[in-house]
Amino acid sequence: MTTSGGGMTGSEAGDAIGARVLRKAGWRIIPLLGLAYMTAFMDRSNISFAAKTMNADLGFSETIYGIGGGIFFLSYALFEIPSNVILARVGARKWIARIMITWGLVAAGMLFVKAPMQFYAMRFLLGICEAGFFPGVILYLSQWFPKEARGRAISRFYISGPLTRVVLGTASVWLLSLDGVAGMKGWQWLFLVQGLPSVLVGLLVLALLPGDFRSVSWLDAREKAWLAGELEGQGAGQGVGPGVGHQHHLLAALRHPMVLLLGAIGLLTTATYYTFTLSEPRILASAIGLALPQVGYLVSFAGLLGAAAMLFTGWLSDRSGNRVRFLFVSTALVTLAYVGFAANLGPVPSLIAYLLYVSAWGSVTLSVWMVCTDMLPPRDMPVGTAMINTMSQVGAFLCPIAWGMAKDATGSFHAGFVGLVGLEILALVLILVLARNLARRRPA
Numbered sequence: 001m002t003t004s005g006g007g008m009t010g011s012e013a014g015d016a017i018g019a020r021v022l023r024k025a026g027w028r029i030i031p032l033l034g035l036a037y038m039t040a041f042m043d044r045s046n047i048s049f050a051a052k053t054m055n056a057d058l059g060f061s062e063t064i065y066g067i068g069g070g071i072f073f074l075s076y077a078l079f080e081i082p083s084n085v086i087l088a089r090v091g092a093r094k095w096i097a098r099i100m101i102t103w104g105l106v107a108a109g110m111l112f113v114k115a116p117m118q119f120y121a122m123r124f125l126l127g128i129c130e131a132g133f134f135p136g137v138i139l140y141l142s143q144w145f146p147k148e149a150r151g152r153a154i155s156r157f158y159i160s161g162p163l164t165r166v167v168l169g170t171a172s173v174w175l176l177s178l179d180g181v182a183g184m185k186g187w188q189w190l191f192l193v194q195g196l197p198s199v200l201v202g203l204l205v206l207a208l209l210p211g212d213f214r215s216v217s218w219l220d221a222r223e224k225a226w227l228a229g230e231l232e233g234q235g236a237g238q239g240v241g242p243g244v245g246h247q248h249h250l251l252a253a254l255r256h257p258m259v260l261l262l263g264a265i266g267l268l269t270t271a272t273y274y275t276f277t278l279s280e281p282r283i284l285a286s287a288i289g290l291a292l293p294q295v296g297y298l299v300s301f302a303g304l305l306g307a308a309a310m311l312f313t314g315w316l317s318d319r320s321g322n323r324v325r326f327l328f329v330s331t332a333l334v335t336l337a338y339v340g341f342a343a344n345l346g347p348v349p350s351l352i353a354y355l356l357y358v359s360a361w362g363s364v365t366l367s368v369w370m371v372c373t374d375m376l377p378p379r380d381m382p383v384g385t386a387m388i389n390t391m392s393q394v395g396a397f398l399c400p401i402a403w404g405m406a407k408d409a410t411g412s413f414h415a416g417f418v419g420l421v422g423l424e425i426l427a428l429v430l431i432l433v434l435a436r437n438l439a440r441r442r443p444a
Helices: 008-044 047-058 062-078 082-092 092-112 115-130 133-142 149-157 160-177 187-195 195-209 221-233 250-255 257-288 292-320 323-343 347-375 378-410 414-441
Strands: none
Touching: 008 092, 008 115, 008 133, 008 149, 008 187, 008 195, 008 221, 047 062, 047 160, 047 187, 062 082, 062 115, 062 250, 062 257, 062 378, 082 092, 082 133, 092 115, 092 133, 092 187, 092 195, 133 149, 133 347, 133 378, 149 160, 149 292, 149 347, 160 187, 160 250, 160 292, 160 347, 187 195, 187 221, 221 292, 257 292, 257 323, 257 347, 257 378, 257 414, 292 323, 292 347, 323 347, 347 378, 378 414
């Protein structure tokens, strides 16, 4: 609708300003944070490709590997809340850069591992260094994007996880082929080459990541006013930067029922996801009958499929406004995929189960975080997001250990998959509880 003079109405002008703000913020923030998450995902997951030759070279059993794979998530969980509180005090730009630089150095240092205790120590230290990154980014994005656009914003950041698979699959196969070059094993080259880019990206974050939207020069006064009005109208106007941390009430956030329920769902779903991820190449080689290069190509293709599914979920979730429905459906699909692997019906059914898994796994955690940012009060966000992620990482610590022990005891992954199915079913029950609680909170 236009005015009698042919100009735009106030509503149309506001929509135009809003679209301009979101476009500017999207291009200046999300690609940089997405690149950061790609390096994080690679540095925590690349041991899945290193595992076969590393375990053989160093004499690691499946139990030792499971402990080392999972202990990263223990330290990550322990330091999650302190890290996010510091981020809220000193600002996202400085703290995320610190996180990235230190984790990159530790990730590259994995090449020096020779014994189980060294393996455990380096993975534990990697978790300390990376703690707070993901909930810090979620908190930061909630201070730039209103609820109506937040699903798309988080999904565009979060697709870096599946997209990393495109790089991880092909690059890891090539790096492992460097076995013997310069007297180093292929898995040592993998840790070195995939770890150091995090340091460079951390320096880019320090130089380029915007602070509070009120202080940037690339938004004019009207654009800043629009964003301030949108965020404050949704209760998200409080910035993330120096001096903010004292306003957040630790105990109130930890007692919030939404934090505990989402944390429990995250614990179960993250436990199954990272347990699968840490053994993914070997599972695919065994269940589908692929050689390592073919596994790498399949993982790369799966990354593209997962990214497309995640973008679709974020877009459709923003349009419908029903985040929990997508959380339930995607969790149910992951459960079916694990059932397919547990049944072990042959290469083709296992391939179908894997493609179903990669199409749905990202939408599970994406939906958890969209519900979180929609429902938590702003003053509880720094501690609340960290607590949800902390509970999630506890599952990722415990489950790989049990998985490795089951593999050593039985010689196969079957018992482990039965356990993953059980955890996913329990998660589905909790999601139904979440949906019921949210329905009660809505006004008639």
